[in-house]
Amino acid sequence: MKHSFLYLFILWLAVACTPTVPSQYIQPDEMEDILYDYHVAQAMSKTTGSDNYEYNKHLYIGAVLKKYGLSEAEFDTSLVYYYSRADKFHEIYAHVSDRLNEEAKLLGASMGDISRYSQYSATGDTANIWSDISDALLIPRPTQNRFDFTIKVDTTFHLGDSFMFQFMSEYLYQTGSKDAVVCIVTKYEGDSILQTANHVSVAGLTQIRVPANNKKKLKEMSGFIYLNDGGDISETRKMMYISQLQLIRFHSKEILKADETARKDSVQTDSLQRVGNPGGPVPDTLRRRIIRGRQGGTPLPPSAGAGIHRVDARPLTIKE
Numbered sequence: 001m002k003h004s005f006l007y008l009f010i011l012w013l014a015v016a017c018t019p020t021v022p023s024q025y026i027q028p029d030e031m032e033d034i035l036y037d038y039h040v041a042q043a044m045s046k047t048t049g050s051d052n053y054e055y056n057k058h059l060y061i062g063a064v065l066k067k068y069g070l071s072e073a074e075f076d077t078s079l080v081y082y083y084s085r086a087d088k089f090h091e092i093y094a095h096v097s098d099r100l101n102e103e104a105k106l107l108g109a110s111m112g113d114i115s116r117y118s119q120y121s122a123t124g125d126t127a128n129i130w131s132d133i134s135d136a137l138l139i140p141r142p143t144q145n146r147f148d149f150t151i152k153v154d155t156t157f158h159l160g161d162s163f164m165f166q167f168m169s170e171y172l173y174q175t176g177s178k179d180a181v182v183c184i185v186t187k188y189e190g191d192s193i194l195q196t197a198n199h200v201s202v203a204g205l206t207q208i209r210v211p212a213n214n215k216k217k218l219k220e221m222s223g224f225i226y227l228n229d230g231g232d233i234s235e236t237r238k239m240m241y242i243s244q245l246q247l248i249r250f251h252s253k254e255i256l257k258a259d260e261t262a263r264k265d266s267v268q269t270d271s272l273q274r275v276g277n278p279g280g281p282v283p284d285t286l287r288r289r290i291i292r293g294r295q296g297g298t299p300l301p302p303s304a305g306a307g308i309h310r311v312d313a314r315p316l317t318i319k320e
Helices: 002-017 028-046 053-067 072-083 086-106 112-118 253-272 284-291
Strands: 126-128 136-138 146-151 162-173 180-188 193-200 204-210 218-227 238-250
Touching: 028 053, 028 072, 028 086, 028 162, 053 072, 072 086, 086 136, 086 162, 086 238, 136 146, 136 218, 162 180, 162 218, 180 204, 193 204, 218 238
Parallel strands: none
Antiparallel strands: 126 238, 136 238, 146 218, 162 204, 162 238, 180 193, 180 218
């Protein structure tokens, strides 16, 4: 009986200590539904065929708020509350993103390159080598406006590899221009550095490519996604949700083929030096004769600065 009472007390204490959203703000489940409808409304406003996109967006989003009996001020107040609790807002938006993706699939929409490269593992000529978190929420505030990452470079990286960094994004902005910067920094042998950057101002699929370096091997790779405040530092709704982060590595088939050929040649030459002649090198004439497939008695082309090598087909005799 005492143990049961203690268990109930601990359970009550855990529930009591769980942070809850004050009643004056939109609760998490309802906020998820509102944000889902909000983004559906944004998509609808782009497909109405009218050139007045901003007017249509305001019209459709207004209809969403009316559906839930909310004013724009009440919606904004709740968003400001969630801004200071990014972990909770992140969880809400993760559910929203999953619902939007599932709805798109049901409607027959193509997921594009994001879906195409999801099937690849971390091995093979084409591989998704991303191992960090799969999504992130950015708010234009210090410590919340930047997502940094580092890629571990190991023996699976080859000379001539190229890369493509990609992700899906959703914006939730009231005022200010939407602008995020995505940057990839690659450092090669000899400390040469290549910086590849791009601006992201619309929602959807973003891709940034890092070209191959066929002369120097990769030593380090890092990058970041940074969300600007759009020139407006007020407490209005401004955020960017990033999901389905991927980094695709492409091996260069031409360079891999050349490396494989060189490796085979090295193995073949090494074998010739050992078969029938353990512990000693093969004479130069014999090496040339075997590798170039020439028969005995056929003159071989001279090397630079050397005389013509000939192979005598007659048995070797020793004069006393």
